[in-house]
Amino acid sequence: MGDVPSLADLLGQLDQEEAQDGQLVEDHSRQEDVPLVGDLVTALLKALPGELASAIGFCGMSLAVLPMQQRALDRPLGTGMEFDDRLSPQSLLAELQANEADLSRKTSSEVAQEILALQEWRRQMSARLQVLERHLAWSMLGIERTDDTAAISKAFKRRALELHPDKGGDQQQFQLLQDMKALLIPDAPTKSKSETQAADEGDSDTDDEIGNLLEPRKERMPETEKPSTVPTISLRKKLHQATLLAWGRFQELGMQLAQHESDKNAQREVLGAFEAFLSQFATEQPTGTALRFDQFIQRGSELVCAATLVDEGAALSAVAHLTQTHSAQDDRWGRLLEALPKLADNVKQFAALVSTSSNQASSNGEAAVHVAGNDPERSLSTAAELIQQLEHAEKKPDGLCGYNKLNTEGQNAERPHAAGCVCTVCLRRRWGFRR
Structure with a gap:
């Protein structure tokens, strides 16, 4: 087996192929103006410790919401409330446990459906990845978030002196600081290895062309004007490798974030949003009627799970107070209160399963998953690098x-x-x- 491409190369290739050919299937139910990462998830990723943040970043809120709904509704997964994520945590775990031989045995229809789901997950996952990377960058600087580039540069210089190997600092932490600098000061990015290599090869791509790739996806050309491509197993295998490598990236971020405190402001933002929802929900309940559990779950699943992960005691007390001050005759409220204390353990157990699966895949010759600290020569790549490496992706035309x-x-x-x-x-x- 040849050299396994990096996550940056794989995501770059996948982005380029999608930009050139459009989505395999255009889902008209998806609104283009809806952000890939909402305010709640953005705040939650900053508010959680590294281990929890990396798992939620990889899977999305479904990792917390679906098990809670399963227990509260007393239904198996897949028959409860619908959730927006295309891939469930169980599907991602199965993806990590699969091998390329399994993929080769799938029918074209199965491959097409899996490509559709994985591409949508990849877009959302990449957006969450950028949130965590920027959060790590600010955490490493140790200053309040600001738009003052002069203050940011000054803080970077101070931290660089502290972490420089000649001053007794850690080489890996120093290199990581350089990688993070481009996230907060985009006008002065650090040159990655791929950029240097591209310059040596005389690549003709311009900054304007790369900038266009970073802009929101333009309106698709009419269906009659663009070719339809047959989904290939090669694209499916790229997505499989990208999934393996993506978890390695989130592991790296989680380990780095574990060395820093969680964002207190983000924690207050999550808890404040939950308290506001509870207050509004209680006010809207008709006098003399029982609390409407289905309405609570439909509107507040993400909020109650996010608040529980941030401050379990406060979230449980708030929900218990709601059920005590209003008529809560539905026994599902009791099951909800039993399910919430298990959320954090569920997330940690899933992360352990994912780590085991990805390590097994690596030992079986699949895409290698690097963990920070195991490879001192390898620094943590940034999401910006993934886009910058688009010029290295070679498009192979599929059958029409x-x-x-x-x-x-x-x-x-x-x-x-x-x-x-x-x-x-x-x-x-x-x-x-x-x-």
Whole structure:
């Protein structure tokens, strides 16, 4: 097996392929103006200790919300309330436990569906990754967040002197500080190894072109003007490798963040949002009626889980007070109060399972997952580097489906050109995205 590409290279290739060809399936139920990371999740990632933050960053809020709903609703996973995440924690764990031989045995339809889910997860995961990286950068500086670049530069210089190996500092921490600098001072980024290599090779990409890649995705070209690509097993394998390497990145961040205190302001923000929700929820309940549990779960699942992870005692007391001061006849309230104290342990246990699975994959010859401290020569890459390495991704054209040509000729316009077709148009119709 040849050299395994880095997470930066893999995500760069995947971003470039999607930018050139569009999503495999355009999900019209997804609103483009909805941020990939909401204010609550952003605050929560900053408020949690490193071990919990890395697991939530990798999986999203579903890691906490789904087990809570399962216990409170007394239903198996998949039959309770719907959740926005495309991939459940169990699906991600199965992805880490799979190997490339398993992927090769899947049908084209299975591959297409998995690519769709993994690409959506990858976008959300990358956004959460950037939140944690910036949080680590500020934590390493040890100053209040500010837009004053002069103050940031001064703080970086002070920390660089403290961490420089010649001053008795740690080489890995010093290099990490240099990597983090570009996150807070984008006008003065540190040159990565890939950038230096690109310059030596005479790469013709310009800063404007890279800047365009960083901008929000532009409106897709009309379906009739772009080719539909058949999902290939090679793309599926790239996503598998990226999943393995992504967990390694989150592990690194978690270990680094464990050396710093959690953001107190972010903790207050999470708890404040939860208290405001409880107050509004109690006010909206009709006088003399029982508390509406289903309404509470639908609107407040993320808030109650986030608050519990930040301050379990305060969250439990607030929910218990709500049930005591209002008529809470539904026995599911009791199950909710029993489920909340288990949230943090659930997250930690999942992180342990993921670590075991990723380490097994590494020992089996899959993408190597590096943990901070094991490789002193390797510094923690930043999310910005992932985008900057897009110029190194080589696009391999996939086979084209003939459906579009057939459709424009007016023959059998409303049915697939072949049984089991996995082109964009056929998949959209099959999965309900096309009327």
